[in-house]
Amino acid sequence: MREYRENAPAKINLALHVTGRREDGYHLLDTLVTFADRGDVITVREADQDALSLSGPFSHLLEAEALPNNLVLKARDGLRQTLATKGISTRPVAIHLEKNLPIASGIGGGSADAAATLRALIKLWHVDLNACDLQAIALRLGADVPMCLHSRPLRATGIGDAVLPLPTLPRFGIILGNPLKTVSTPSIFKALTRRDYPAIGMLPLTSNQSDWLKAISDMRNDLEPVARQLCPEIATLTQLISDTGAELTRMSGSGATCFGLYQTLEKAEKAVKTLQAIKPDWYFQAANSVSEV
Ligand code: C5P
Numbered sequence: 001m002r003e004y005r006e007n008a009p010a011k012i013n014l015a016l017h018v019t020g021r022r023e024d025g026y027h028l029l030d031t032l033v034t035f036a037d038r039g040d041v042i043t044v045r046e047a048d049q050d051a052l053s054l055s056g057p058f059s060h061l062l063e064a065e066a067l068p069n070n071l072v073l074k075a076r077d078g079l080r081q082t083l084a085t086k087g088i089s090t091r092p093v094a095i096h097l098e099k100n101l102p103i104a105s106g107i108g109g110g111s112a113d114a115a116a117t118l119r120a121l122i123k124l125w126h127v128d129l130n131a132c133d134l135q136a137i138a139l140r141l142g143a144d145v146p147m148c149l150h151s152r153p154l155r156a157t158g159i160g161d162a163v164l165p166l167p168t169l170p171r172f173g174i175i176l177g178n179p180l181k182t183v184s185t186p187s188i189f190k191a192l193t194r195r196d197y198p199a200i201g202m203l204p205l206t207s208n209q210s211d212w213l214k215a216i217s218d219m220r221n222d223l224e225p226v227a228r229q230l231c232p233e234i235a236t237l238t239q240l241i242s243d244t245g246a247e248l249t250r251m252s253g254s255g256a257t258c259f260g261l262y263q264t265l266e267k268a269e270k271a272v273k274t275l276q277a278i279k280p281d282w283y284f285q286a287a288n289s290v291s292e293v
Contacts, residue, residue: 011108015219106253244271
């Protein structure tokens with residue numbers, strides 16, 4: 001039986017500037033994004049009937065009654081619908097989600113799962129879908145799903161859907177930390193009082209790590225001050241990560257996950273050990289960021 005496996009890597013907003021607001025309430029963003037080499041894993045295989053199974057350290061948080069709303073199933077159904085309009089029928093599929101990332105945590109776990117499901121099903125069903133159709137399906141699933149289809153260093157504008165791949169963003173050692181408090185993305189955006197922050201400026205043209213660290217240090221996450229008010233653990237978390245010697249510490253997305261950047265994976269792994277000893281109940285993960293250079 002044919003089976004395909006796709007990684008659903010954690011998304012890290014190295015910077016997230018809120019530059020405006022659309023009439024439908026969605027915010028305009030300018031965001032610098034990379035991905036970790038760690039995340040959830042989606043496996044799809046041919047089956048007699050559709051099914052979704054779960055495993056992994058955070059799977060118990062995906063409640064059974066909410067599963068019909070899970071982005072993985074919405075991705076399957078969205079792809080099926082689009083293919084049906086082209087006269088292409090699709091076979092039942094058993095999907096397995098290995099949930100390694102904390103949920104509702106600002107690192108795009110659900111969006112990455114949806115994007116990985118689309119990539120895997122396109123292979124399983126052996127269909128050729130043009131980039132425009134795929135982008136439209138992804139965007140209907142959520143503003144972050146198009147960027148998760150890329151899973152490469154990128155800058156995104158619009159509501160996060162206008163993606164520009166960045167071939168020069170270098171690799172970093174990264175820590176992801178989360179106090180295991182879920183933060184609701186709509187409530188963070190709603191609590192913003194200012195929505196016209198300046199866009200991200202010029203990006204380095206080199207792939208030199210210290211040039212990028214300096215440039216990213218001058219950027220912000222405009223959602224972080226609001227998230228800190230709603231989730232005070234974020235301040236403790238960024239301080240703890242910073243104290244391990246991170247070159248830069250910031251919140252990702254709408255939180256509560258914060259990241260630290262290090263020159264190497266080894267430094268990040270050492271910092272995770274220190275942090276796990278201080279906060280054994282929190283989530284800490286060391287990773288490399290992906291890079292095209
Ligand atoms: O698109 P997604 O479902 O991920 O967005 C969740 C919520 O986050 C939206 O309903 C909206 O309230 C908020 N959001 C926003 N601007 C964005 C992305 C998300 O206001 N660019």
